[in-house]
Amino acid sequence: MSIVDCRLSIELFGVLTRLVGTSSIVVALRPGATVADVLMDLAAAHPETNDVLAECAFAIGDRLVPRTRAVRAGERLALLPPVSGG
Amino acid sequence: VRLTEDALDLDALIADSCDPRSGALVVFGGTVRNHHEGKTVARLSYSAYAPLGNKLIQAIEAETVAKFHVHYCRVVHRTGDLGIGEVAIYAIVRAAHRREAFAAAQYAVDAVKHRVPVWKEEFYADGSSAFVAGCCIDPCHPERSEGSLAGGSGAGDASSPSAPRDDTRKAA
Numbered sequence: 001m002s003i004v005d006c007r008l009s010i011e012l013f014g015v016l017t018r019l020v021g022t023s024s025i026v027v028a029l030r031p032g033a034t035v036a037d038v039l040m041d042l043a044a045a046h047p048e049t050n051d052v053l054a055e056c057a058f059a060i061g062d063r064l065v066p067r068t069r070a071v072r073a074g075e076r077l078a079l080l081p082p083v084s085g086g
Numbered sequence: 087v088r089l090t091e092d093a094l095d096l097d098a099l100i101a102d103s104c105d106p107r108s109g110a111l112v113v114f115g116g117t118v119r120n121h122h123e124g125k126t127v128a129r130l131s132y133s134a135y136a137p138l139g140n141k142l143i144q145a146i147e148a149e150t151v152a153k154f155h156v157h158y159c160r161v162v163h164r165t166g167d168l169g170i171g172e173v174a175i176y177a178i179v180r181a182a183h184r185r186e187a188f189a190a191a192q193y194a195v196d197a198v199k200h201r202v203p204v205w206k207e208e209f210y211a212d213g214s215s216a217f218v219a220g221c222c223i224d225p226c227h228p229e230r231s232e233g234s235l236a237g238g239s240g241a242g243d244a245s246s247p248s249a250p251r252d253d254t255r256k257a258a
Binding site: 015081 | 137140175206224
């Protein structure tokens, strides 16, 4: 498996884009990692996101996914902070 | 497509909604207002997660039609940078009578505000900016029904899906 195959793209929205300073990041993926594992790593790298991550929902494609879902290499995980449309 | 960067075309939306069974047409438009909690708003920017957002708005439309027995419901939401007075959202409902049409339009707008992944960033006249606090949409979150604060700036109000807030710059 190449390095590229072991990576996960994370899309950030709302206030997360300001806290992290970008709207998209790529992280190394550990075998068997879940959404919760990815969040733990993100919070460790960006402690200022901790409170917002606790309130986020998560989506892959057009589906919401729970924190327990295993993430696979090549997927794009969207982190969705509390919404404020309208 | 329910989320678009293009200006919303009300005439086209109304034309698309025509239904001979309907005696009531209700249109709600949310426009950008120039103030929020004592601050002067210069402009704002909406961002969205479209893959889920488009699907959820269509589900809300179908849910609204079924719940209120109306003939038609369509909600469209603008994304990108909007100036004061521009329309951010339209809800169009057609029904046999006005009572259910008004109720359905209110329900649909509230549902979109509370459930669809759209984020509003306000830019103030003093040069500062803030994301408006919103509603947590994680169905597994223990405080899901209470809404949440996440703007980090104190710029917005908490709100709950069962108690729609009125903290935006819209002429609601």
